[in-house]
Amino acid sequence: MNEIFNHILTGKDNQTHDIARWAWFGGFIVIAAAAFYLIFVGKEISLTELAASLGIVSGSGAASVAAKQMSGAEPQ
Numbered sequence: 001m002n003e004i005f006n007h008i009l010t011g012k013d014n015q016t017h018d019i020a021r022w023a024w025f026g027g028f029i030v031i032a033a034a035a036f037y038l039i040f041v042g043k044e045i046s047l048t049e050l051a052a053s054l055g056i057v058s059g060s061g062a063a064s065v066a067a068k069q070m071s072g073a074e075p076q
Contacts, residue, residue, distance in 0.1 A: 008021065008025065009021050009022055009025060011068065012068075018064070018068070020060075020061070020064030020067075020068075021061070021064060021065075023060070023064075024057060024058075024060060024061035024064065027057040027060070028054070028057050028058075028061075031050070031053050031054055031057060035050055
């Protein structure tokens, strides 16, 4: 399990932690936790707002991965 998180949150060398990937992961966890909390307490969830927030977090994660694909952006 630790290897999965290490692969998701680090760069090409699997040792250097990446702030953009941590921000994506944290944002995803916060949005998911808020949705589960609202379901648990019986509140109404706006699926449009949930989808938009997940899209924004996923888009920022994709942009950070695309930026890291440039040569020289990460240590070898």
